[in-house]
Amino acid sequence: MTDEIPIRQAGRGRRKAGRLPLLALAILWAAEAVHAQDAPLPDEPITPVPLDIITDPARVSLGQRLFSDTRLSGGNDRSCSSCHMITRGGADGLRLSTGPQNRIPPTNTPTILNVSLSALLNWDGRNRSVKTQLRDVVTNPHIMDGDWPTVLSRLQADRALVTEFRGSYPDGITQANVIDALAEYERSLVTPNAPFDRYLRGEADALTPQAKAGYELFKFYGCVSCHQGVNVGGNMLQAFGIFGSPAAAEGGPDTPGAAKDTGIFPSEPVFRVPSLRNVAETAPYFHNGSVQTLPEAIDIMANYQLGRSITPDDIAQIEAFLTSLTGEYQGIPLGDYQR
Ligand code: HEC
Ligand code: HEC
Numbered sequence: 001m002t003d004e005i006p007i008r009q010a011g012r013g014r015r016k017a018g019r020l021p022l023l024a025l026a027i028l029w030a031a032e033a034v035h036a037q038d039a040p041l042p043d044e045p046i047t048p049v050p051l052d053i054i055t056d057p058a059r060v061s062l063g064q065r066l067f068s069d070t071r072l073s074g075g076n077d078r079s080c081s082s083c084h085m086i087t088r089g090g091a092d093g094l095r096l097s098t099g100p101q102n103r104i105p106p107t108n109t110p111t112i113l114n115v116s117l118s119a120l121l122n123w124d125g126r127n128r129s130v131k132t133q134l135r136d137v138v139t140n141p142h143i144m145d146g147d148w149p150t151v152l153s154r155l156q157a158d159r160a161l162v163t164e165f166r167g168s169y170p171d172g173i174t175q176a177n178v179i180d181a182l183a184e185y186e187r188s189l190v191t192p193n194a195p196f197d198r199y200l201r202g203e204a205d206a207l208t209p210q211a212k213a214g215y216e217l218f219k220f221y222g223c224v225s226c227h228q229g230v231n232v233g234g235n236m237l238q239a240f241g242i243f244g245s246p247a248a249a250e251g252g253p254d255t256p257g258a259a260k261d262t263g264i265f266p267s268e269p270v271f272r273v274p275s276l277r278n279v280a281e282t283a284p285y286f287h288n289g290s291v292q293t294l295p296e297a298i299d300i301m302a303n304y305q306l307g308r309s310i311t312p313d314d315i316a317q318i319e320a321f322l323t324s325l326t327g328e329y330q331g332i333p334l335g336d337y338q339r
Helices: 012-019 022-034 057-067 130-139 148-156 159-168 175-188 195-200 209-221 294-305 312-323
Strands: 237-239 270-272
Touching: 057 159, 057 175, 130 148, 130 175, 148 159, 148 175, 159 175, 195 209, 209 312, 294 312
Parallel strands: none
Antiparallel strands: 237 270
């Protein structure tokens, strides 16, 4: 977990069963026996997005407003939602975005969805919590190009906003509170109930046979050695190009966006393994947005990360599995949001 807000993991309730009286336990056992086919799959390397993340509604609402507030940018001309759109899988669908004064950020815009569930943030994994990421993103010259004193004085001049902030934060609009509200909003941006998560929870029919076969291949080939955990990625640094050099990483360790001085794989560029949640909604792919389609990205991964070429049939099955990782935002499947 990246921060202190309690996130209750699905399944924890079951462990509490030990505290129940014996009779209740027996009833629970009988109920589970009847619904044996609905039992969660044990010991999988990927876990479902929790269904019951606890957030503070007033802070989430403040954070949501700030997320679309151009006053957070130096030029008062862009907000977080200019590049991170729910209707585009939490990203912007572009190879590279256009930053302030036409500066092009060196890397593709990653999704904002489920970020609070990743242990490492940014392509180079330099941030380990949404709060440190938030402090930096406002001042990043390629992204918001703002400075905190200006941002705060603009917001503090807005009386209605000051009053609303005081409702949640007695000390009003401060850098820490602006960051806290945005972080709380980011915590609310989770996409549970992907077909794959429902399958993990025991709904055998939630996945098509093709997606199930794709999941088995994902494990069999070893994709899961890097893309695992609740976010199917987001928790480790790895070289891009373990077997040979993919075109997207031709700059070697100096490839834009790569982590520096990690001490691992000194001759290869190292990146945070990205989350594959909602990946069918977040083309184009890779740190430089150079690949448009999932089959192409899967083929590159098999060749350069696992050193094997796999058949189009296998690629199609893995694609079906990756597509089953598309979840729901506020109860609506992400793919149904109007573009
Ligand atoms: C100009 C487009 C743009 C705008 C505007 C923008 N971002 Fe981003 N965002 C990016 C890019 C590009 C990255 C990747 C930067 C990197 O890794 O070096 C990123 C990365 C992130 C990440 C890390 C995601 C991950 O999984 O690694 C978060 C969180 C984030 N932005 C939140 C925000 C917030 C909050 C705002 C507003 C204060 C914002 N962004 C404004 C383009 C943008
Ligand atoms: C050795 C670790 C490793 C293995 C094994 C691995 N990946 Fe990756 N994967 C990465 C890294 C690192 C990146 C980011 C590369 C970049 O953007 O430059 C990535 C990126 C991706 C992307 C693009 C995601 C995005 O949003 O841009 C997809 C899709 C993907 N991997 C799927 C797979 C599949 C399918 C397999 C198995 C065939 C696999 N990966 C095996 C480390 C790995």
